[in-house]
Amino acid sequence: MTDKELANLIYPNITKTPEDYEKIYPKRDLKEGAVVTRFAPSPTGFVHMGSLLTTLIARKIPDETNGVFILRIEDTDQKRSVENGITGIVDDLNNFDIKIDEGALSETEEIGKYGPYIQSNRKEIYECYAKSLIERGLAYPCFCSAEEIEETRKIQELNKERIGYYGSFAKCRDLSNEERAERIKRGDPYIIRLKSPGVYEKKVVFNDLVRGKIVFPENDLDVVLIKSDGLPIYHFAHVVDDHLMRTTHVLRGEEWLSSVPIHLQLFDILGFELPKFAHLGLVMKIDEETGQKRKLSKRKDKEAAVSYYHEQGIPVEAVKLYLMTIGNSNFEEWLNQNPGRDYNEFKFDFKKMSASGSLFDLEKLINISRNYISRLTAQEVYDNALKYTEEFDKEFYDLLIKYKDYSINMFNIERNQKKPRKDYAKYSDIRPYTWYMFDELFDKEKGEYDWQEIKDIEEIKKILKLYLEKYYNEEDDEQTWFERLKDLSEELGYAREVKDYKENPDKYKGHVGDISMVLRVAMSTKSQTPNLYQIMKLFGKKRIRERLKKIK
């Protein structure tokens, strides 16, 4: 029995040939230097921080080169697939404002001419290539059970031999086609394996965009191509898809590095042009229990899910900026020199990419986020706060809506200046910083008044009373306002200037700072607030009186 007859026995319904697919998915007509990348996640629900880094770059390079960015769904493992997993991924990408040129849009829709983009819908394509490999004697059906494989592995371990299905350990490799046909007809379960032409003692060299030249032993493993459920294994799907989708650059995590020899071999025997590869360092974190560095884990680490940042109200732009600083070591410097510029204007360079996995640093992200928010206009902060609170804090959202102009003015305090305040690192910080500005929240959420130097309530009442009667004038500019506080201080026996007090502490009861602190705490209950004058300006006469009257 010939290989061709065997192939026909296994795949009688496959009539297309690899040549047909070459015509269906022709070479892309793109400008010189245009890069085609793809993000190829499994639909397990959400996008991981590490994948987001890869995705960001995979999106950025086509942007820089007039290329194409594809979203391909790798759902060949039905056990792992999650319901609405594709939607979850698409939502995460949308949240991060990463647009796709081609690929899946939802569980059922897609865009682009190189589809289907969901692997489970590409079954017959893989079968076609599997068939052609069988015809050429480069693949064969394997009838080994999981138990048999396990047994072989144990023997190999015992004898300290290299583990795997290869050479003489590949029991089904040298079966005759007659026997193969007989067992297939008999209904024995089987899978399709590669008949690897590799020799372990030989070396393959390949050039990784991030790591440079790497030498591996050739692959001699008869890896699985098609599983018993008829779907392909990652390696096979990757090679077929990235060829047919005309991917030029394969970006993926470092965890794939060790299977590169398999991929090189597959590209080779299939006659496919080899894309460029970039294996990115993993995003790590220190395990709290063991103290060891490890890969950021979807299951263990809440901060691994990109949705976490959405829930925290950390602007997606800040997360992207942070990831870019991890991604390209010269990005941060560039950003400092070009504050406020969009990261898309930065030119990405694989050479500036670290090969070692970096620890995920939430502090740094927070800092970047703080700086990012400080550069926004009050209107932008308002709009973003609105979006955030609408989803996560309806009560505060209603207040922001009700007091729109007031809120914008509030966000504008100490914002329109060369070095703006940096109070908020995330939108969830806004409420804890500003609740006292809203009367609806003030009575409800105020705790104890945080009096500082002047604690005596009679003295406080005296100060406030005198202030309202004699020294408060709504029309005052900031300088005059403060002058009047000094006058008040003087009248009550406090120093006009802090310096004077420090030089002669015995002469005074305190100083103007203590007086203004009384006013500050009386207004807000807090001893730490933004510029008091501006807060009072915002409140207006009536609300100031009301606030001060609450001190009893």
Added chain:
RNA sequence: GGCCAGUUGGUGAAGUGGCUUAACACACCGCCCUUUCACGGCGGCAUUCAUGGAUUCGAAUUCCAUACUGGUCACCA
């Protein structure tokens, strides 16, 4: 265990043979500014680049060993 990669401070890192008595940023610590806080300013924070050896007039930078860390060795991706 085999194979592969990585190893510069608490963190991200610059650095590709002399310009490095190791940049920058985050964190931390001082001081200054200041009516609070924040901002800002100034200064401190690796005599040393995992360890050992070799090459060289000279090495974080080249080479070789060793150690450690990570990844991978599935009909998972």
